[in-house]
Amino acid sequence: MRTYLAFGAPFQGQTSSQTVRFVAVLALSLSTAACGSISLPLGPQAAGPDITSSMAAAAPASGLAVGDLSAMSASLAGAGEGAVTPISWSNPESGSQGTITNVAALKGPDGTPCRTFSTLVNAVDGVRALRGVACRQADGTWSVEGLAPALTAAS
Numbered sequence: 001m002r003t004y005l006a007f008g009a010p011f012q013g014q015t016s017s018q019t020v021r022f023v024a025v026l027a028l029s030l031s032t033a034a035c036g037s038i039s040l041p042l043g044p045q046a047a048g049p050d051i052t053s054s055m056a057a058a059a060p061a062s063g064l065a066v067g068d069l070s071a072m073s074a075s076l077a078g079a080g081e082g083a084v085t086p087i088s089w090s091n092p093e094s095g096s097q098g099t100i101t102n103v104a105a106l107k108g109p110d111g112t113p114c115r116t117f118s119t120l121v122n123a124v125d126g127v128r129a130l131r132g133v134a135c136r137q138a139d140g141t142w143s144v145e146g147l148a149p150a151l152t153a154a155s
Contacts, residue, residue, distance in 0.1 A: 100118070
């Protein structure tokens with residue numbers, strides 16, 4: 001019998017197919033384990049959402065940017081009930097703009113002054129007609145509370 005060195009330890013006997021298989025499986029396991037670990041996310045930021053400074057946060061219910069709703073609210077603050085002339089609003093950050101019409105007084109469930117209105121929004125993703133409700137807050141500012149697609153004759 002011959003003595004061989006296998007992985008730094010003496011090995012006696014003939015190389016068998018079992019030993020060859022063991023070495024092949026070990027080599028394959030080591031090579032695939034190294035590849036698999038490269039694709040794992042590293043660091044705490046891997047679990048968070050992608051955030052870019054070029055996009056404003058979206059207002060979930062309406063699909064408009066938060067700044068768009070703020071611009072509408074500011075324009076509605078200066079509007080009187082039953083305003084006849086269209087009121088313009090714009091948000092330079094998102095590039096959206098629009099006009100507010102059909103302003104009508106409404107009382108909220110708790111007696112808060114509110115206004116219903118129509119707006120035609122010209123945004124980056126297209127033009128759309130919406131109906132909304134804005135209510136006066138405790139600090140005197142107005143806030144758009146809800147927006148929905150306006151019903152048109154084509155609907």
